[in-house]
Amino acid sequence: MxxxxxxxxxxxxxxxxxxxxxxxxxxxxxxxxxxxxxxYIPKAIPKESFASEPRPYQPKHVVASVKHFFVTLFWFCYPYTMFGRILCTISASLLAVERLSDISPLFFIGILQILLPFTLIDLYVNGVNQLYDLEIDKINKPFLPLPSGAFSFKTGVIVTASSAILGFFTSYMIGSWPLFWGLLFFFLIWSGYSIKGPLLRWKKNPLLAAICIFSTMTFIFPLSFFYHMKTFVLKKAGVFPKPLMFSVVFMSLYSLGISLFKDIPDIEGDKAFGIESFSTRLGQKRVFWICVSIFESAFGVAFLAGLSSPFLWVKILTGLGNAILGSILWYRAKFVNLNDRASIRSYYMLIWKHLLTGIKELSLK
Structure with a gap:
């Protein structure tokens, strides 16, 4: 033991x-x-991450998250087009005014009745276009919220669908038939412009694409806004005054120029995805100068419209103003570099700024 x-x-x-x-x-x-x-010396070998997809933006704070969302939403809706439509709303509404007493709180309520549903459908229109153009925009417009990753595709779908639903619901609650029909045609035309499907995706045809922009800016916006204010808000007979006629002619020319010009900087992506535009068919330089000539014609119409006014101060203001706008547009056109996308876009923004100014002057007639 x-x-x-x-x-x-x-x-x-x-x-x-x-x-x-x-x-x-x-x-x-x-x-x-x-x-x-x-x-034997064992060592830790770092492994590479195989994540190839960009991670969505995940801010740490709620305030930063909300701020980021609304800033991204602002760029998601093409703000320069919305500003143009807002000014068109005010201009068309002023054309319905016959006397100073018509500009009352009811008048401003009528403007808000236009802005709210049309802004929502505007957001839908821009959203559905970006959703179906995602791959093209990765080439042409990589800075937009969807191709840049600021918005996920799912977020884009939710925002777009919600905007359409809220837009029509708001129009229904207002109860204005001119507003409803304008909203419906706006929705249908631009859905057909962007959505892929049988007999749809009209943007692939340069003529149909031009008709979409032309009909919206020339007829749908000014007429629906004018008759909403005239018949629904002010409760007056729906006539077709001379200033409205000049506005329609001006917008018909200017919208035609915009419909041709907008594809000039996107020629690379359009060629890659088989979208035929006037720029891909005729060349950038030729289409560019055609557009400039159309814009000059539009300001010529606005100049003549100003001279037809019975008021001397309107003749001087609109005549001189449109002459200056046309001269600036022509002068700046000489310095546009068609091989530089940034230069083309800068001139495109100038076109929209001149449109806003032209609409202001038309509302004075």
């Missing part, structure tokens, strides 16, 4: 001793395991 106890203690003490052949030491770059004069 005593001998067995001694044997157990001997074995335990032997286990506590370090092995002669095996040693584990701390060395530079990791642990060194030595066995029979062989050294």
């Amino acid at each position: 005593q001998q067995r106890k001694i044997q157990i203690e001997y074995n335990l003490s032997r286990l506590k001793q370090p092995s002669i052949n095996n040693e584990l030491k701390s060395g530079e770059g990791g642990f060194i395991y030595k066995e029979n004069d062989k050294k």
